[in-house]
Structure formats: structure tokens, C-alpha cells
Amino acid sequence: MQINPFETAKAQLELAAETAKLDxxxxxxxxxxxxxxxxxxxxxxxxxxxxxxxxxxxxxxxARGPYKGGIRYHQDVNLDEVRALSFWMSxxxxxxxxxxxxxxxxxxxxxxxxxxxxxxxxxxxxVQKIYPIIGPETDVPAPDVNTTGQIMGWMLDEYQxxxxxxxxxxxxxxxxxxxxxxxxxxxxxxxxxxxxxxVIKSKAVNLAKDSSIAIQxxxxxxxxxxxxxxxxxxxxxxxxxxxxxxxxxxxxxxxxVFVHKKSTGALxxxxxxxxxxxxxxxxxxxxxxxxxxxENVLTGDNAAKIKAKLIVEMANGPTTPGADMxxxxxxxxxxxDILANSGGVCTSYxxxxxxxxxxxxxxxxxxxxxxxxxxxxxxxxxxxxxxxxCTFRTAAYILAAQRIIEKM
Ligand code: NAD
Numbered sequence: 001m002q003i004n005p006f007e008t009a010k011a012q013l014e015l016a017a018e019t020a021k022l023d024x025x026x027x028x029x030x031x032x033x034x035x036x037x038x039x040x041x042x043x044x045x046x047x048x049x050x051x052x053x054x055x056x057x058x059x060x061x062x063a064r065g066p067y068k069g070g071i072r073y074h075q076d077v078n079l080d081e082v083r084a085l086s087f088w089m090s091x092x093x094x095x096x097x098x099x100x101x102x103x104x105x106x107x108x109x110x111x112x113x114x115x116x117x118x119x120x121x122x123x124x125x126x127v128q129k130i131y132p133i134i135g136p137e138t139d140v141p142a143p144d145v146n147t148t149g150q151i152m153g154w155m156l157d158e159y160q161x162x163x164x165x166x167x168x169x170x171x172x173x174x175x176x177x178x179x180x181x182x183x184x185x186x187x188x189x190x191x192x193x194x195x196x197x198x199v200i201k202s203k204a205v206n207l208a209k210d211s212s213i214a215i216q217x218x219x220x221x222x223x224x225x226x227x228x229x230x231x232x233x234x235x236x237x238x239x240x241x242x243x244x245x246x247x248x249x250x251x252x253x254x255x256x257v258f259v260h261k262k263s264t265g266a267l268x269x270x271x272x273x274x275x276x277x278x279x280x281x282x283x284x285x286x287x288x289x290x291x292x293x294x295e296n297v298l299t300g301d302n303a304a305k306i307k308a309k310l311i312v313e314m315a316n317g318p319t320t321p322g323a324d325m326x327x328x329x330x331x332x333x334x335x336x337d338i339l340a341n342s343g344g345v346c347t348s349y350x351x352x353x354x355x356x357x358x359x360x361x362x363x364x365x366x367x368x369x370x371x372x373x374x375x376x377x378x379x380x381x382x383x384x385x386x387x388x389x390c391t392f393r394t395a396a397y398i399l400a401a402q403r404i405i406e407k408m
Contacts, residue, residue: 003296005084011321016397026405033060039129043122055126058086060102063407067103070144077106094400096342096377098349127158136169149175169355172348181351183366189224191343198378205310205333212286214238217293230254245281246273291318298323313337336393
């Protein structure tokens with residue numbers, strides 16, 4: 001059965017609203033984005049032929065500040081997904097207390113099938129259609145799945161041309177030589193480890209320092225999470241990419257894994273580990289599971305087979321409400337995406353702030369601020385969890401909904 005992420009988002013909010021008896025009218029309003037648009041983008045292909053692509057931008061809520069959220073390029077992007085992701089961004093920004101609302105965008109395209117020139121024309125074409133509704137104090141897009149600092153650079157240039165507004169702050173996630181921030185690349189993965197360490201310190205979940213960790217994914221978020229956790233002395237026992245995973249219960253030597261992936265292009269067949277499938281990775285006998293690749297990987301079908309004591313959601317929306325119910329009944333703690341992966345948007349806020357104020361912070365300054373901001377967010381969520389005796393997810397939603405409602 002196809003799981004609709006927008007329905008998942010609404011179900012998560014309803015549970016929080018019931019638990020904390022939140023204002024019904026405000027909650028009803030929060031279930032729907034303020035606005036979403038669908039645009040058609042004509043692109044001249046290298047062959048000379050014209051092709052029409054479809055793009056979306058959803059602006060969920062701006063009570064706390066400009067709409068903020070990435071733009072993804074994927075062949076399966078659809079309006080419900082973009083609406084759900086914009087909804088999650090409002091809540092994520094509120095949990096981590098950055099002064100932004102929630103937005104998200106996407107284009108239906110497999111970017112690997114386009115040449116660099118076609119990709120640039122598509123990116124500029126999208127901005128030509130949405131520039132009237134974005135801007136540094138209106139809606140601030142960023143990269144997401146399959147979009148890069150280079151793409152943000154093209155989009156910013158096109159925005160400046162179309163609108164006449166020369167501010168660098170309309171897009172974040174830009175490259176360093178084009179107004180980007182130090183520390184952005186590693187922020188999401190590192191932020192996840194900062195949260196993980198707070199969970200251990202708080203004793204909300206009883207875990208030893210040599211706990212075993214399995215991570216699904218080997219991209220931006222997952223590799224920086226793995227690097228930081230490995231450096232801090234944690235034992236990474238499994239990793240995976242789209243072609244499958246590797247597992248060694250004694251721990252993987254991460255430096256050697258990077259060399260292997262670089263030379264072969266895949267994780268599989270790494271010496272000193274056995275090959276496993278992505279679904280086997282999720283069900284390993286580990287202490288900590290970190291889904292950091294895709295949505296809807298933990299569902300009612302596999303939740304009962306999960307053996308981890310703690311799940312740190314680094315991907316957006318990896319757990320369905322059905323799986324959440326199973327985890328709650330088995331006392332498996334889930335650190336929700338809107339808290340665990342909020343390091344990325346924190347640093348996007350720092351980039352926006354630096355652009356708006358013509359400042360340039362060092363990597364150390366950025367990571368120090370990030371660590372303090374994420375630790376505070378964890379403490380605020382824990383307070384709600386203890387107050388309402390609920391899951392981390394429901395506590396995070398209660399905290400965020402209260403903060404948004406206050407501004408509404
Ligand atoms: P990425 O493209 O850099 O990495 C994705 C990884 O997933 C790759 O290693 C890929 O091989 C792997 N993968 C693809 N298909 C798979 C499959 N079927 N099974 C297992 N692995 C598979 O993406 P990313 O930026 O690391 O983002 C990962 C997740 O984190 C997404 O859900 C994204 O929305 C979320 N996220 C990213 C950021 C950020 O700053 N990049 C911030 C917040 C949330």
C-alpha cells in the first residue's frame with residue numbers, strides 16, 4: 001500500500017494535539033499549507049527539442065518567520081510529498097527555535113538524465129516561475145535530494161535578475177565562494193550525533209558508550225553522522241547504500257570503508273564485513289538504528305522485527321504511524337526527524353543571518369552555535385516528554401505546535 005506522507009504528518013500532529021489539548025481551530029489550520037503552486041517549466045533540451053517539466057512550491061506556515069525549505073529533484077516528487085515536507089519544515093524550525101516557517105519545493109525530473117546545461121536551464125526556468133513568491137523575507141529555498149550548491153547558485157543568479165533584489169539571502173546551501181556558510185555540509189549529520197549524545201547523557205534510553213550503531217545510507221547525512229560518531233568512539237557495525245549494506249558485529253573501520261567506497265563505487269564486498277540487504281540492516285541486533293536515506297522504511301510490516309533500543313531518524317519521514325505504535329508498545333525510543341536532522345536548517349539559518357548582516361563566521365563558530373542550539377532543543381523536547389509522559393515525537397510536535405500557535 002502506498003503511504004501518503006501528508007496523511008502521516010497530519011496523524012502525527014493530531015496525536016500531539018490530543019495529548020496536550022491544543023487549540024482545535026489552530027491545529028486544523030496547521031494541517032494545511034497556506035499556499036502551494038504547481039508550475040510548468042519549458043526547457044530547451046540539447047537536442048533542440050522543447051520539454052515541459054512540472055515543479056511545485058508549498059508554503060506551509062510563516063507565523064514564526066519566512067517560509068523555509070529545500071527544493072528536491074526526483075522523478076517521483078508529487079504535490080502531497082512536497083506539502084508534507086513543507087509541513088515538517090514548519091515543525092522542525094519551531095522545535096529547534098529558528099525564526100522561520102515551513103516551505104518545500106520539487107521538480108519531477110531525474111537529474112541524472114540531464115546534461116549540465118539542461119539542468120541549469122531547468123533550475124533557472126523554475127525560478128522564473130516562482131520568483132514573485134520567494135525572497136529573503138518571504139520564502140527562502142535550499143538544496144534537498146539531488147540539488148546542490150551549484151544549483152542554488154544558478155537559482156540565486158536568476159532570482160536576482162528577475163526580481164532586481166541583489167540580496168544573497170534568498171537561497172541557502174550555496175557554495176562557500178558564493179555566500180554559503182562554513183559548516184553547512186556536515187551540519188545535519190553532526191547535529192544528529194549531538195542529539196544522540198544528549199539522549200545518552202539524559203539516560204532517557206539506557207545505552208553504554210560501546211553501543212552498536214547501524215546506519216542506513218552512505219550519503220551526505222549518513223556519512224557525516226558516521227564520521228562524528230566514529231570519532232567520538234561509538235561502534236558503527238553496519239552501513240548501506242542503494243546497492244546494499246555491510247555488517248561486522250565487532251565494528252567497521254570507517255576510514256577503510258571510505259577508501260573501499262571511493263575505489264569501487266559501492267559498499268558491498270568490503271573486506272572484513274559481510275554483505276547484507278537494506279532490509280536486513282534495519283532488523284540487525286543492534287542498540288541504535290539510524291535510518292538516514294529514505295522515507296517510509298520502518299512500517300507496520302517490519303516494525304515488530306526491529307531490535308534496536310533507540311532509533312535516530314536522520315532521514316525525513318522514515319517511520320510510518322503504524323510502526324510508531326509498535327515501537328511505543330515495545331519501548332523503543334524514536335528521536336523524530338524534526339529534532340534529529342534539524343542541524344541542516346539551523347545552519348541554513350546561520351547562512352541567511354550572515355548574508356542579511358554581511359558577516360562571515362568560522363566553522364568553529366558555526367559548529368559551536370549548532371551544538372548549543374540542538375542541545376537546547378533536546379532539553380525543551382525532553383521537558384514536554386516528561387510533562388505529558390509521551391513519545392519523543394509527540395513531545396516534539398507539542399513543543400513546535402505551541403510555539404507556532406503562540407505566534408499565530
Ligand atoms: P544523499 O543523496 O546524499 O544520500 C542518500 C543515501 O541513501 C545514499 O547513500 C544512497 O545510496 C542511499 N540510498 C538510496 N536509495 C536507497 C535504498 N533504496 N536503500 C538504502 N539506501 C539508499 O541524501 P542526504 O542529503 O544524505 O539525505 C538523506 C535523507 O536525509 C533524506 O531523507 C533527506 O530528506 C534527509 N535530510 C537531509 C538533510 C541535508 O542536510 N542533506 C537535512 C535534513 C534531512
